[in-house]
Amino acid sequence: MTSVERESHVTVPAPPLPRLAGPWSAHVARAEGTDLDLVHGWMRSPHIEAFWHQAWPRERWAAEIAGHLAADAVLPALISLDGRPLAYIEVYRVSRDRLAGHYPYRPHDLGLHIAIGEASRTGQGLGRSLLRALAEGLLAADPACDRVVAEPDITNVPSVKAFTAAGFRPSGQLRLPEKTAALLIRPRRQEDMPR
Incomplete structure (x- = not known):
């Protein structure tokens, strides 16, 4: 761990819940009950499993969410549209x-x-609307944050298109163990883009 990483881990707070305005709402996911049922069921859906690769048993998802909640690196949350659950997110x-x-x-x-x-x-078009709201909501929730980033699989064309339509800018590709990812960045200001 570099000195910058050590310093940021000590001084930077846990990821925040995005501040959303209607018709969107967000709440921290719980590792039990309806929240767990939704996440577990959704992750088994072919359109999600194809890219998340986490069609795990319910017990493993309970442990995953509980682990995130016990630490300060990832915040699991559920997003609703007009009160109806729409998406699972992880803010990190x-x-x-x-x-x-x-x-x-x-x-x-x-x-x-x-x-x-x-x-x-x-x-x-719900994805692009939601991504725009999430980026704005995260920037509002942490005024010290200059950038919201995403790294979808480059083969997940609908996701990449939704992020770019929501104001995320392409910033290269990354080779990760399980995928080649598009690095997409939503800056607070133009000068916040990496050089």
């Missing part, structure tokens, strides 16, 4: 993630993973 601090080794991150950079739960609700 890049400084505490493997992504930190792949671009010149800043200590407050936030990363975002997203899975829209039901295949029938994809392909309608």
Whole structure:
């Protein structure tokens, strides 16, 4: 761990819940009950499993969510549209993630993973609207954050298109163990893009 990573881990708070305005709402996912049922069921859906590769048993998802909640690197959350659950997200601090080794991150950079739960609700423009709201909501929740980043698989064309339509800018490709990812960055200001 470099001195910058040590410093950011000590001084940078856990990832925040995005501040969303209606019709969107967010709450921290619970490792039990309906929240767990939704995440477990969604992750078994072919359109999500193809890229997340986490069609795990319910018990493993309970442990995964509980582990995130007990630490300060990843915040699991559920997003609803007009009160109806739509997506599972994970907000993470890049400084505490493997992504930190792949671009010149800043200590407050936030990363975002997203899975829209039901295949029938994809392909309608909801993803780009939600991603725009999430990026703005994360920047509002952490005024020290200059960038929200994502790293979808380059073969997940609908996801890459949704992120770019929501204002995320392409910033190269990354070779990760399980995928080649598009590094996409939503800067607070133009000058916040990496050079």
